[in-house]
Amino acid sequence: MSSERVGYQTQANEYGLESDFSDFDEILFRRFSPEDGDERQMGELVYNNAFLGEPFDVICRCKRWFSDVVLKPYIKFQPENIHVAVHKDSGRLIGYLTGSTGGEEFEKLQYQMVRNQVISLAASLTMPWTLFDQSSRLFAAHVIFKGERERPTHPRSGVHWHFQVDKDFRGRGIGSELLRRFVDDAIDAEFPLIWAEVTAYPKKPSEYFEDRGWTIYDAKPTEIFRDHVDFPVETLCITKPLKSFETTTH
Numbered sequence: 031m032s033s034e035r036v037g038y039q040t041q042a043n044e045y046g047l048e049s050d051f052s053d054f055d056e057i058l059f060r061r062f063s064p065e066d067g068d069e070r071q072m073g074e075l076v077y078n079n080a081f082l083g084e085p086f087d088v089i090c091r092c093k094r095w096f097s098d099v100v101l102k103p104y105i106k107f108q109p110e111n112i113h114v115a116v117h118k119d120s121g122r123l124i125g126y127l128t129g130s131t132g133g134e135e136f137e138k139l140q141y142q143m144v145r146n147q148v149i150s151l152a153a154s155l156t157m158p159w160t161l162f163d164q165s166s167r168l169f170a171a172h173v174i175f176k177g178e179r180e181r182p183t184h185p186r187s188g189v190h191w192h193f194q195v196d197k198d199f200r201g202r203g204i205g206s207e208l209l210r211r212f213v214d215d216a217i218d219a220e221f222p223l224i225w226a227e228v229t230a231y232p233k234k235p236s237e238y239f240e241d242r243g244w245t246i247y248d249a250k251p252t253e254i255f256r257d258h259v260d261f262p263v264e265t266l267c268i269t270k271p272l273k274s275f276e277t278t279t280h
């Protein structure tokens with residue numbers, strides 16, 4: 031592909047994915063490393079963020095189970111598409127992106143892994159109440175009975191990603207930089223499209239994503255947070271052609 035990404039930042043600004051590189055001296059961006067405790071720290075981070083950017087403990091106390099469901103398929107089958115941001119002074123992992131270039135094949139493997147984990151959770155539901163708190167039981171039941179129905183459809187082609195940044199470090203361009211790294215790889219591999227599942231709610235409605243150049247491919251209301259918020263929440267699948275991230279030279 032005769033194109034270059036030097037125009038990324040200009041293009042990115044247009045879509046609201048601006049990167050503030052001035053802060054990046056204190057942040058190390060690198061790929062996932064199984065030896066550096068990344069998996070454990072990614073688990074902490076996703077658990078701390080998963081309730082609309084806040085800790086997920088009010089919804090489900092099973093931290094390890096939840097983190098495994100979200101992360102394990104990527105760690106096992108797509109480790110080369112995981113990018114992390116580490117705060118240099120503390121060595122703390124403060125952001126990550128899990129991407130997949132594996133298409134439907136990866137999704138089948140992911141589905142099987144998640145299904146097995148849900149079954150193991152369902153089995154533990156038969157244990158005495160004391161071993162499993164009420165909110166986790168409700169969450170497990172929700173995943174089992176409504177999980178698939180509440181997922182928006184997504185394109186068959188292209189790559190997808192999911193990212194999280196620690197609350198104290200948000201809004202400084204770290205998420206955008208993680209995405210830029212994954213997008214660069216996807217462009218090099220000549221994929222046409224990128225998509226993601228994101229959550230829309232009054233603070234971040236679907237227009238928020240449309241204003242930043244994303245197309246809403248599908249949307250499904252979710253009741254996962256129903257007992258904890260007094261506004262509607264939707265899961266959106268958003269898409270964007272990868273060529274919109276690059277500047278072609280011909």
Ligand SMILES: CC(C)(COP(=O)(O)OP(=O)(O)OC[C@H]1O[C@@H](n2cnc3c(N)ncnc32)[C@H](O)[C@@H]1OP(=O)(O)O)[C@@H](O)C(=O)NCCC(=O)NCCS
Nearest residue numbers: 046047079083192193194195200201202203204205206228
């Ligand atoms: C979303 C998140 C990862 C972005 O990381 P960040 O370092 O704060 O982001 P940046 O400073 O690079 O810039 C924010 C930009 O990311 C983009 N953005 C924010 N949320 C996004 C999302 N869910 N999907 C795609 N782009 C998003 C926007 O363009 C935003 O620009 P803005 O300044 O106009 O709002 C981070 O804020 C976060 O972890 N939030 C809570 C959990 C969450 O929503 N995770 C996303 C699930 S996919």
